Amino acid sequence: MAFLNMFGKDKERPTAATADDRLSLVLSYQRSDIDERKLKQFQARLIDLCDDFGYDVVGQVEIRPQSRQRDNTTVLKASIPVRLREKGENEESAGL
Amino acid sequence: MKQKSVAITVTSGKGGVGKSTTVASVGLALAKLGREVCVMDTDIGLRKLDLMLGLENRIVYDLVDVVEGTSKLRQSLVRHKEFPTLGLLPAAQTRYKEEVTPAQVKELVDELKKEFEIILIDSPAGIEGGFRNAIAPADRAILVVNPEIPSVRDSDRVIGLLESADLETIDLVVNRVQPNMIKDGDMLSVERVQNHLAINLLGIVPEDRRIIRSSNTGEPVVLDDRSLAGRAFNNIARRINGEEVPYLELEESSLINRIKRIFHIA
Known part of the structure; x- marks a missing residue:
């Protein structure tokens, strides 16, 4: 198998690179x-915040802490799939 | 007190990464350089340093005996026959870590500083009482890490604990490095480990089957000229001694070794 891999078959991402990503995450x-x-x-508060600003959250909210080595801090990266609420919907939800 | 005596705690968090091997090897290497060194085993109940230095038959008293006043410090110290500037203060084998407090260990190390220039303290695995005993008297620390996630994560936690104990000088030894695995992308590189932990790199020690042999024979690898790990530990001792020593070239470059690797023979 190792012999075949030499010709580029079954090429996988190096496990060390994967381990490096995992390590960043666990350390963060x-x-x-x-x-x-x-x-x-935190996720619940973000959903509420989106709602206040007229966005509907339409998928899974993901928060990934990442380690920033430059200044040894943690950066929280949030991924929030949203859709802008229609004007009528906005007024309705605001009780107007 | 010896001028500028220093207590260095060798720790890791995770067990089995090579703390005791590092203490025994670096301790003996420093003694070879003519330094007055005491290696102190704080792993009460699970001592190892005596075996690694081949001194197990000469132990009469131990650390707990000194703390309890059953023996004097000098009676508990075992001197190495070939390198008499090296002394071992063994841990008790049939007692518990809780029988000694950090303050007592600190007092003991202060006594040792009157006789030795360098005190290398072998910390037990974990971050409980035994670890606290081992770091209480430390002026600086050496963190032994294997290039794998569980070891690096535990070390990161230990760095936090050492910093909160006001230990500012923390050096890194990356142990059991396998250059072939790094080259194949299957092991974290030393550079990546150091970047994640962000502390000073003191040494890189390759995986070496002679280490297992040495712990069975009681002759540390620093006495074996053919051992690459032995050379790496000797270099660490020289760096502690203030010399500037380049890191070892670990890469295997012979054609036979490369062919062996391709066919998974090596």
């Missing part, structure tokens, strides 16, 4: 001391 979690419950609360 550890350094930021973020527990799952806290993240869930």
Whole structure:
């Protein structure tokens, strides 16, 4: 199998690169001391915030802490799939 | 007190990464350089340093005996016959870590500083009482890490604990490095490990089957000229001694080795 891999078959991403990504993630979690419950609360607040600004959250909210080595800090990256609410919907939800 | 005596705690968080091997090897290498060195085993109940240095038959008293006043410090110290500037303060084998407090260990190390220039403290695995005993007297620390996620994550946690204990000088030893695996993309590189942990790199030690042999025979690899790990530990000792020593070239370059690797023979 290793012989075949030499010719470019079955090429996979190096496990060290994958491990490096995993390590970044686990260290970020550890350094930021973020527990799952806290993240869930954070997600809920983000959804509320989107709602306040007229966005409907239409998918899974993801929050990924990432380690920034330059200044040894944690960066929280949030991915929030949203759709802008129609004007009529906005007024309705605002009770107008 | 010896001028500028220093207590260095060798720690890791995770077990089995090579702390005791590092302490025994670097301790002996420093003694070879003529330094007065004491290696101190704080892994009470699970001592190892005596075996690694081939001194297990000469232990009468141990660290707990000194703390309890059953013996004097000098009676508990075991001197190496070939390198008499090296002393071992063994841990008790049939007692518990809780029987000693950090303050008592610190007091003991202060006593040792009167006789030795360097005190290398072998910390037990984990971050509980034994770890706290080992870091209490430390002036600086050496963190031994294997290039794998569980070891690096634990080390990152330990760095936080060392920093909160006001230990500012923390050096990194990356142990059990396999250059072939790094080259194939199957092992984290030393550079990546150092970048993640962001501390000073003191040494890189390759995986070496002679290490297992040495712990069975009680002769540290620093006495074996053919051992690459032995050379790496000797270099670490020289760096602690203040010399500037380049890192070892670990890459295997012979054609036979490359062919062996391709066919998964090596």
